Amino acid sequence: MRCRVLFAALALALPVLPVAAAELFVSTAGNDSSGNGSAASPYRTVKRAISASRAGDTVTVRAPSANRTYNECDVRLRHRLTLRSPAGERAIIHCNPNTANTVTIQVDPAASGSRIANLEISGGYYYAVMLQTNWYQGGPSSDTGASNVVMEDLLIRDTGRDGIKITPKSNNAVIRRVEIRNTGVREGGNADGIDNVNGDGMVVEDSYIHDTATTGLYFKGGARNVVIQRNRIENTGDAGILVGFDTSPEFFDLSVNPQYYEAIGGIVRNNVVRNTRYSGIGMYASKDTVVANNTIVNAASGGHSAIYFGVTLQDYDPAAGRPANVNPKIVNNLVIQGNNRCMEIRYSSELGGLSGLSGSPGSNWNGFGNGCVFRDGRPGSGFSQGSLAQWRSALNADANSKQANYTVDATGRLPAGSPAINAGTTVAEVADDIDRQPRSVPYDLGADEVVSTAPPANRVRRSGSQPLGRGGASAAQPAAAASARAVSSAPARSTTSATSGVDAAVEAGAGQPVATAVAVRTGVRIAPPALQLWARLRGWWAAHQAGAAESLRRD
Ligand SMILES: [Ca+2]
Ligand SMILES: [Ca+2]
Ligand SMILES: [Ca+2]
Numbered sequence: 413m414r415c416r417v418l419f420a421a422l423a424l425a426l427p428v429l430p431v432a433a434a435e436l437f438v439s440t441a442g443n444d445s446s447g448n449g450s451a452a453s454p455y456r457t458v459k460r461a462i463s464a465s466r467a468g469d470t471v472t473v474r475a476p477s478a479n480r481t482y483n484e485c486d487v488r489l490r491h492r493l494t495l496r497s498p499a500g501e502r503a504i505i506h507c508n509p510n511t512a513n514t515v516t517i518q519v520d521p522a523a524s525g526s527r528i529a530n531l532e533i534s535g536g537y538y539y540a541v542m543l544q545t546n547w548y549q550g551g552p553s554s555d556t557g558a559s560n561v562v563m564e565d566l567l568i569r570d571t572g573r574d575g576i577k578i579t580p581k582s583n584n585a586v587i588r589r590v591e592i593r594n595t596g597v598r599e600g601g602n603a604d605g606i607d608n609v610n611g612d613g614m615v616v617e618d619s620y621i622h623d624t625a626t627t628g629l630y631f632k633g634g635a636r637n638v639v640i641q642r643n644r645i646e647n648t649g650d651a652g653i654l655v656g657f658d659t660s661p662e663f664f665d666l667s668v669n670p671q672y673y674e675a676i677g678g679i680v681r682n683n684v685v686r687n688t689r690y691s692g693i694g695m696y697a698s699k700d701t702v703v704a705n706n707t708i709v710n711a712a713s714g715g716h717s718a719i720y721f722g723v724t725l726q727d728y729d730p731a732a733g734r735p736a737n738v739n740p741k742i743v744n745n746l747v748i749q750g751n752n753r754c755m756e757i758r759y760s761s762e763l764g765g766l767s768g769l770s771g772s773p774g775s776n777w778n779g780f781g782n783g784c785v786f787r788d789g790r791p792g793s794g795f796s797q798g799s800l801a802q803w804r805s806a807l808n809a810d811a812n813s814k815q816a817n818y819t820v821d822a823t824g825r826l827p828a829g830s831p832a833i834n835a836g837t838t839v840a841e842v843a844d845d846i847d848r849q850p851r852s853v854p855y856d857l858g859a860d861e862v863v864s865t866a867p868p869a870n871r872v873r874r875s876g877s878q879p880l881g882r883g884g885a886s887a888a889q890p891a892a893a894a895s896a897r898a899v900s901s902a903p904a905r906s907t908t909s910a911t912s913g914v915d916a917a918v919e920a921g922a923g924q925p926v927a928t929a930v931a932v933r934t935g936v937r938i939a940p941p942a943l944q945l946w947a948r949l950r951g952w953w954a955a956h957q958a959g960a961a962e963s964l965r966r967d
Contacts, residue, residue, distance in 0.1 A: 436461040438503075439474040440482065458487050458495070458505060467491035473531065475501035482506065485514035485536070489523035489558075496529040502567075507535040509572035509598040515542045516571075519558040521582075527562040532569070537598065540568045540575050543582035543611070549662045557582030557611065566590045572598035575624070580610035580633065580663050587616045596625025600649070609633040610663050615641075618848075622646040628688070630654035632696070633663040636676045642846045642859075644684045644824065651720075652685035652711060655703070656696040658724045661732045672733030673699045674724055681705050682846045682859045684824030689713055691720035692747075695737045695768075702841045705744040707824045707858035710751070717756035717787070718747045719775075721768035728763065736767040742775035744836035746858030748818050752785045755803070759789035777837040778813040779857040812837065818857075825860045825867070832857035 435451075438461045442454035454474060455461045461471045468491075473482065475497050485507035489495065495517070497503045507516040516536040519526055521544060533540040545557030557579050568575045568590060575592040578585055587606065596603025603625035608614050610633035621628045621643060628645035631638045632654070645652045656674025664672050674697035681704045685692045692711030693703055708718040716722070719742060726732035747754050755775070758768035767790050786803035788795050795806030804810050816831040824846065826832050836855035844850055845861035852863055860867075 433468040433470065434466065435470045435472055436465055437472050437474060438482070439476060440479040441474075441476050458482055458484055462487065462489065462493065462495075465491070465493055467493075470494040470496070473497050473503040473505070475503040480504055483508070485511050485516065486518060487516060488518045488520065489526050490520050491523050492525040493523065494527045494529065495531070496527070497531055499530070502530055502532055504532040504534060506533075507537070509535045509537055509570070511537055513537055514572075515539045515577075517541045519543050519561050521546050521556050521558050524556070524559040524561065526558070527564070528566065529562070530565045532567040534568070534570045535572065535597075537572045539573060539577040540571045541566075542577040543579060543585060545579040545581055547579075547581035547665075549664065549666065553667070555581065559583040559585075562586045562588075563590060564588045568592045569594050570597050571595045571603065573603045574607040575604070575621075576606045578606070578608040578611040578614065580665070582611045584613040585611055585615070587614070588618050590619040592619070592621045593623045595623075596649075600625035602626060604650075605629050605645070605648075608635055608638070609659060610635055610665065612636040612638070614638045616643060617641045619643045620645075622648075624648045624650075626650040627654055627657075627690075628652045628685070630657050631678065632657040632674045633659040634665055634669040634673060634676065635678070636668075638675065638678045640678070640680045640683060642682045642844075642848065644686075644846075645688075646684075646686045648688045650689055651691040651694050651716070652688040652708070653680055653683065654691065654694045654696065655680060655701045656698040656724065656737075657694075657722075658696060658726060660727050661729045670733075671699075671735050672726060673697055673735055676700060678702070679704075679841055681842050682844065683707070684709070684820075684846060684859050686710060686824070687713070689715075691716040691722070692718040693745075694720040694722050695740060696722040697724040697726075697733075697735050698737045698740065699735070700739050701737070702741045703743075703745060704741070704839050705836070705842050705845070705855065705857070705859055707746045707748075707820055707860070709748045709820065709824070711749065712753045713751065716758075717753040718749050719745065719755045721757045721773070723758050723760045723766040723768050725762070725766075734763065734766055736770035738770045740769075740774045741841075742773060743777045743839055744842065744855055744857050746779045746818055746820070746832050747784065748781045748820065749784060752781075752783045754780050754784035754786060756787040757790055757793075759791065765791075773807060773809050775809045776812050777835075777857075778810060779818055779832050779835060780813060780815050781818050782815050784815065820858065820860070824858065826856060826858065826862050828862075830856075830862070833862050 436449035437451050437454035438458050439454040442456040444456045444460040447453045447455045449455050449464055471493055481504040483506055505516055507514050514537040516533050543558040543561055547555040547557055575595050592605040604627045605621035605624045606629035608631040627650040628648045655678045676699045679702045684707045686709040688711040692708035695701055711718045721737050724734050726734050760766045780800055787797045800815055818832055833856050834854040836857045838853055846859040847867035849861055849863050851861050
């Protein structure tokens with residue numbers, strides 16, 4: 413009897429002892445009932461493996477050649493995990509976009525520090541990947557979103573709406589070597605490649621975003637210190653890259669951003685942006701933005717301009733700030749426009765007058781194709797529309813910018829002898845180029861620096877059909893893991909009241925209809941506990957932790 417009591421006490425005590433991170437395997441040839449998650453006996457579903465996992469574990473999703481597709485919706489990371497296919501394989505996690513109110517993969521705030529790697533992720537009624545949040549305006553300052561999440565070597569495609577959705581205070585997302593294409597198969601009116609609403613510190617790099625129903629990527633709602641670098645963004649239904657845009661007032665953190673700036677301290681460098689319907693690179697209510705060494709080709713086919721200063725409405729809310737862009741730095745960009753719409757400052761007479769820019773455009777040392785037209789809609793600026801020479805003189809800008817018959821190849825590289833070579837200035841914020849080659853003084857204009865060493869042949873991936881190389885080391889992981897520990901040690905939340913739609917922004921600036929806010933309640937479905945005590949305890953703990961997140965907003 414005493415022995416049995418002791419044994420039971422030990423069994424209860426064991427789960428709280430430190431346990432090394434485990435690797436759990438999933439295979440389309442596996443079995444959720446008879447499998448145990450080992451390499452030899454994998455589970456069949458990603459959800460089953462996740463329900464059996466503990467914080468810090470790795471869920472390895474195998475991709476047998478006979479069938480590499482997992483048809484699962486609402487795959488939900490509730491604690492810090494690595495979710496990936498092994499090197500040389502790439503599984504597809506697909507959620508039918510017509511399955512109502514789903515996303516393919518959701519990362520909870522308690523799963524901060526997670527890594528999603530080397531997977532193909534498709535569908536989702538809303539999004540392929542969503543970083544979820546507990547934060548709401550006026551709530552506890554300790555509330556956060558899913559932060560320090562790394563998404564790398566992914567193909568994201570054929571999504572219901574946006575490819576990747578980042579909600580407020582989901583900070584420090586790293587998105588790299590990701591291809592995103594064909595967004596908006598279900599709802600094409602609001603289907604950006606990456607939609608970041610008030611997530612600070614996001615880095616998007618070395619990625620290829622194309623054929624999006626709406627904008628390639630934007631960060632808005634007060635997102636601070638975002639870096640967008642070395643990407644190719646092509647064939648977008650709205651803009652290419654937007655620094656800020658037009659966000660509903662409730663998503664701003666007024667404790668750090670009482671003026672309602674849409675984006676603060678953003679850096680957009682070394683990107684190639686091509687074939688966009690509206691702005692190539694647009695700024696809306698941004699502060700201290702750097703746009704440097706980008707190549708913009710044939711942007712703004714439907715309106716606006718290659719480089720554009722827009723105005724924001726913020727739901728016409730009387731309390732909102734709607735500030736003009738201020739203190740931009742626009743240098744070393746290369747603008748090649750068949751339609752000649754090269755640079756524009758918007759003004760709207762609505763709400764007593766809204767300017768796209770306060771003060772100087774901060775632009776200099778750019779290269780503009782011959783025939784470029786510049787516009788400044790602001791009353792009293794003394795200039796409305798004209799040539800580079802007229803713009804230069806009226807705005808005291810672009811003193812060293814040049815016009816020439818610039819060309820680039822299909823990937824944005826400069827041809828030999830290009831007038832863009834060595835035509836720029838040294839910029840502190842730019843150290844390399846789109847090939848990750850170091851800049852050499854004098855800087856070239858645009859995303860490509862022509863140097864004596866050959867650029868890598870596979871600079872920008874064109875197809876997501878093959879597993880991608882691992883590329884650089886996962887530099888963000890140690891910090892991410894540390895942060896995840898901090899987050900998971902916080903007391904579990906008991907309530908959340910955020911129900912409004914993140915996408916309720918008025919998108920009038922891009923000629924889009926007003927997006928409809930959709931509040932969604934997400935059912936928590938914990939997989940049935942396994943027959944063993946360990947799994948039961950883990951399941952109970954997961955349910956305990958996840959209970960608070962039941963009504964997180966999803967839109
Ligand atoms: Ca969106
Ligand atoms: Ca040079
Ligand atoms: Ca180069």
